[in-house]
Amino acid sequence: MQDELFTVNPDVAPPPPPAEAPAEPVIPPGSPLAVRMRPRTLDEVVGQQHLLGEGAPLRRLVEGAAPASVLLYGPPGTGKTTLANLVSTATGRRFVALSALSAGVKEVRGVIEEARRRRQYNTENTVLFIDEVHRFSKTQQDALLGAVENRTVLLVAATTENPSFSIVSPLLSRSLVLQLRPLTDEDVCALIRRALADERGLGGQLTLTEEAEEHLIRLASGDARRALTALEAAADAASVTEHRTIDLATVESTVDKAAVRYDRDGDQHYDVISAFIKSIRGSDVDAALHYLARMIEAGEDPRFIARRLVVHASEDIGMADPTALQSAVAAAHAVAFIGMPEGRLALAQATVHLATAPKSNAVIMGIDSALSDVRSGRIGTVPPHLRDGHYAGAAKLGNAQGYRYPHDVPEGVLAQQYPPDELVGTDYYNPTQRGAERTLAERVPRLRRTIRDEGRERSV
Secondary structure, three states, X not given: OHHHHOOOOOOOOOOOOOOOOOOOOOOOOOOOHHHHOOOOOHHHOOOOHHHHOOOOHHHHHHOOOOOOOEEEEOOOOOOHHHHHHHHHHHOOOEEEEEEOOOOOHXXXXXXXXXXXXXXXXHOOOEEEEEEOHHHOOHHHHHOOHHHHHOOOEEEEEEEOOOHHHHOOHHHHHOOEEEEXXXXXXXXXXXXXXXXXXXXXXXXXXXXXXXHHHHHHHHHHOOOHHHHHHHHHHHHHHHHHOOOOEEOHHHHHHHHOOOOOOOOOOOHHHHHHHHHHHHHHHOOOHHHHHHHHHHHHHOOOOHHHHXXXXXXXXXXXXXXXXXXXXXXXXXHHHHHHHHOOOOHHHHHHHHHHHHHHOOOOOHHHHHHHHHHHHHHOOOOOOOOHHHOOOOOOOOOOOOOOOOOOOHHHOOOXXXXXXXXXXXXXXXXXXXXXXXXXXXXXXXXXXXXXXXXXXXXXXXXX
């Protein structure tokens, strides 16, 4: 009987764990500058105002007004981990962090079971932060579904990849997807200056020259962690030499990356992109890659570079190589899809394609010549047989009467007037003898002779 008194009933849950009072996170001495400067409140967060404005979803989540699981999607160094911490500390929730690089299903289920017990006994909610969640397998992601749906845990997952392609649909539908944007130069500048002055950072012991600050901002490329890591390395180097000022040479020597003379808002921006396009137009693939590298290294917006490649593909290559436009558009999509630094590969491939392609400006000359005529008043009326005839009364007006259907003849091309009377016989497109346009240079005149009924040639 005595033994039975002490028999453990497996159906009865073990006693609850002791309640934990929310506490300020303890940052160990010697922690990296980026860790020491991690924002403790929403007011310290720099950037992401589209998500943190009054009434915005992320602000409501951090303030505890909208308990919903979220997927934070954005490039590195934009504050995903910081925001996950704020979600837990702002409302006193328990915070558990896992990395998809090291955690498996066992660890995930362990956290969920612990969260269930804590919630059952003392109503303590758990925020589960999973970094690099896109690296979880489908099975690992599926293990989260039940806990997310019944809010056993409040999931805050971070990913640098598009969730639509890397997260299973059931988990995606149960979460709010919030896209974080790269920090602006102004945001990074504010972070650097705060780290210089704040006691958690360098405490005002060092100053930074304007050139060094600009170089750090360029190095960051919108990544707060990268900016603070580079600043810390430069500060350590300056301290060793007992210099109170961090200059450009110190930054360059510590991060092993020379400053590129390039101002995205000044002359260098226009000079380098001009040299880039002219090198492609001149078929100098090596010079084109050099200028591309300068823009990438200086932090130029890769979308700007991609847009210029798309324009150039039609302006200077056109029908001499019709695949050039496809290559440029694909590069633009790739940059938007995968971001940098991997996007440099697509930009380089498109640059090589365009620089080595045969060149023709016949497309731009053709459309600009047509536009010039339109703007000068050479417009005329649409020939009656080409007008729309799909409405009552069209036939009485003579519309669509006498139109000849090209597919009714074996060649698929027949004699018929298409332009207004004022423009009959006007040539806009004049293909060159270069690349694929060489075939068009032979075909287009034959088409014109057939359509305009010039002579008897009908083979097109």
